[in-house]
Amino acid sequence: MTRTALPTLTLLRSPRRALVITQYALLLTGSALVLVFGYGNLTVLLLFILSALLSAVTHTTLALSVQNIAQARVETLDERQRIARDRAFAAALRGLTVCLSAAWGYALLAPLLGWWLPPAERAWAALWGLAMLAYSLPTSVAAWTEADLDRERSLA
């Protein structure tokens, strides 16, 4: 079975949930920067890269904290982890569908109601955010829902 060095703080659910929120705040910040300003401005580009890197670090920490059950090969997981993984992917798919539907609905209504819309090339660039969302959601759902994990492998 998979053995990983678990970051101690993230054994608890509440710090993990805080990390999930941080991860998506960073992702949203990066996507919003690209949507509003594009890649043309060097400062914006650096801020985008910084938010993307921090988001990736947060995601990696979360993945380690739940023993990477969302991305690990199925053969390395036990029966409980496989059930947790299936639940995480199902919830992630529902979440992604909601996000895509909301974006589609906004793009549909914006011209009719005079709301702001980014130029097409910036919207394509911001697809990066959706790709990262799709990749990270199963791990984030697992990190959000897994109970407080056991610290020790000893006799306790």
Added chain:
Amino acid sequence: MGFKKGEEATRLHNRLPVLRAERGLSRQDLADAVGVNYQTIGYLERGDYSPSLELAFRLSEFFGLPIEAMFSRVPFRPLSAELYARPR
């Protein structure tokens, strides 16, 4: 991954913590013996996860006990009470 509302009725009670402590095993030792992650042993012991029949049999074989001595749908009496209770 724990039980949700409505799943409480299907929760299994177990004696895994007592059996493991009696034999001086860590969660990792037991996990290695039955082929699961050590976190899963914690889930089982807390009653947050009910094992498959296959895993229950593996645990039963490892401890050399019948499944009903290890898992129950109703709470177990303390072992001391079962062993030493005086008839009234």
